[in-house]
Amino acid sequence: MTPTETAQVLVEALPYIRQFAGKSIVVKLGGAAIDRESDLALAQDVLLLRSVGVRCVLVHGGGPQVDTMLRRVGKEPEFRDGLRVTDEETLEIVRMVLVGKINRDLVATINSQAGAEPVAVGVSGEDAGLLTVTPADRALGFVGNVTGVRAELLHRLLDDGLTPVVSTIGANAEGQPYNVNADEAARAIAVAMQAEKIVYLTAVPGLLEDPKDENTLVHRLTSAELRDRIEHESVGKGMIPKLKACADAVDQGVGFAHIIDGRVHHSLLIELLTDHGVGTMVKREASW
């Protein structure tokens, strides 16, 4: 790339920087997309966005990593409608993996790229009542539905120039921890923060017409069109909570929801700051 072409890329970003400066963006990193190299690129993206005034909150999952740890201790993972059946021992392992391992690794990765000023702060939904939950369904054990988000805690961290990295364990009114699906927790956080966008980073290019063919990407659709697809046979588990969360997010006031490929380095920056839309974009009204 010539120096002029490099300058052109920066100039292309200008209207997007203007559009998003001062706005909140929730980025949900799925466990399926967590990987040392792509996490490093994501850390750089989040720091670059922060430095141009975008208020980024990173929410992470870790389903596959929890599965690995459960199997290591001789427990077979069990799911109902995409949600993990969570007994007391499973809850302990989910907390260990999400809060104790993945959150720490992401905070360290962001801070390793932050130069002299480490800015990433790890928080669990249990901290200071960030995520309040009620039990989802007796058969699921300690799985919670989010009923409250103390968004002001995240805004306060952002006001101080810090970047929150959120693990999705919630707590009920008695302080009992519950496991929360990370797609749903990210949606609740984005709605409570009145975020401009929610971006789901996962291990596929976006919603696919045919999950076996990456060339069948659905580029854009409305929340109503998305809801029609959730029941479709081409949508398998894993995608279901994500699609529901995208439709709910935009219907509840978030400007746009995106599902993009977290395996592609810098996909977040490409989506936000360039003319090249990637992945699947969801909006409330069909006014493209």
Ligand SMILES: Nc1ncnc2c1ncn2[C@@H]1O[C@H](COP(=O)(O)OP(=O)(O)O)[C@@H](O)[C@H]1O
């Ligand atoms: N129609 C579809 N389009 C895209 N992905 C699909 C579809 N149906 C099922 N999937 C699966 O959903 C997965 C994403 O969900 P999941 O594995 O839970 O990711 P994450 O850890 O990012 O939340 C994809 O890797 C893919 O295998």
Ligand SMILES: CC(=O)N[C@@H](CCC(=O)OP(=O)(O)O)C(=O)O
């Ligand atoms: C209740 C429930 O299912 N919780 C999820 C939380 C992690 C998660 O959602 O991780 P991904 O984003 O990688 O799927 C779980 O235990 O796997």
